[in-house]
Amino acid sequence: MKAVVWHDVGDIRLDTVPEPKIEQSTDAIVRITTAAICGTDLHFIRGTVRGMRPGLVLGHEGVGVVEEVGKNVRNFRRGDRVLLSAVLGCGSCAYCRAGYYAQCDTINPNGARSGTAFYGAPADNGSFNGLQAEYARVPYAHTNLFGLPESITDEQAIPLSDIYPTGYFGAVIAQVTDGDVVAVWGCGPVGQFAILSAFQRGAGRVLAIDGHADRLERARALGAEVINFNEVDPVEAIMELTRGIGPDRAIDAVGVDAESPKSGPAAAKARDTDELHRAELREIAPKTNERNGRWRPGDAPTQAHHWAIESLAKAGTLAIIGVYPPTDRFFPIGTAMNKNLTINMGNGNHPRYIPKLLAMVESGVVRPEQMLTQHEPMREVMTAYEEFDMRKPGWLKVALNPSVN
């Protein structure tokens, strides 16, 4: 079958690989009808999240049709249309039962104390082959698959695989309650769903910060008050908009590939921290493979944290859903401590939220398909990756059709 395969930092290819087979009685094999490219995939190619195994199939977002199930999968059968949860749990351990699927004790072959299991991810995260492929093996399929009603299209379902539950998780752990002023840092696909979810959970105002005008425009369409850090100093703008108090909650939807401002008043200030960011990058991403501007790591890994913490109201809450590697040890702890902030973070517990979000999509309350800006056949996948990596205007979220060569 055709699949997107990680070979090295800066080197992914559309290869022919063997089809997956049932390995455990709790597995299912799913024929993928829609997959997607995620900001998380970019970290692996830019070299800012390390530990990928050469030969691993990439991708963790998928919708498909069940081909085959192991004997201990009793809730699905061949022919069922399903959504695949990006984050994987076993459904039986104490963590899964408490809703902490991202910290499942069982599913990661590296053992109970290892990281969140997800497809197409580093060895520490289980090395499960990913979903940018014609077929995929789903472990503990009873918990990690969700039946899709006829009324929900693939385009409506695919954001429920990862980006919508992640954004929703961000609003939950940011402790957003009625009337809150919420700052969402980063208006990529995850940030967009964090904005939408913050409003769903009662936010009175959402301030959205990014450096890309097209992404900010989409945030504005969701009702957010937008701030371009390449035009104004975002911390000053937030202070002005909140009468010097700052937002109650902040959500980091940027991740380790954060950028410094390249123009405007914030750019001049950022020069003071250039050396700090260079030191961070040397340690976080010792190996990069930038080509013609592609696969270039963000130049300021903790930029969003510095701004978020500086601008938060005293005793506010920061939720970190952007991904940072275990090797990152540069968090600005001092300012956070001295403001009595609460900080919650992690990978989303997707199976906990997917049924609720699916119901909202089914009822028409949310139309997540509007976030998909590109629909590409598999033969275009390499170009699609590059355009998304370069944040080409208009390229917010790429859906892939693995069955169309």
Ligand SMILES: NC(=O)c1ccc[n+]([C@@H]2O[C@H](COP(=O)([O-])OP(=O)(O)OC[C@H]3O[C@@H](n4cnc5c(N)ncnc54)[C@H](O)[C@@H]3O)[C@@H](O)[C@H]2O)c1
């Ligand atoms: N926690 C989870 O379970 C989970 C799940 C999915 C994705 N993620 C992570 O969420 C993050 C966002 O994913 P995405 O797909 O939206 O990626 P993306 O790369 O498309 O979006 C990141 C956005 O942040 C903006 N940005 C860069 N520097 C910034 C700064 N200093 N301040 C404000 N904005 C800045 C970029 O312009 C971009 O629009 C990634 O780190 C991804 O790995 C986490």
Ligand SMILES: [Zn+2]
């Ligand atoms: Zn994703």
Ligand SMILES: [Zn+2]
């Ligand atoms: Zn578990």
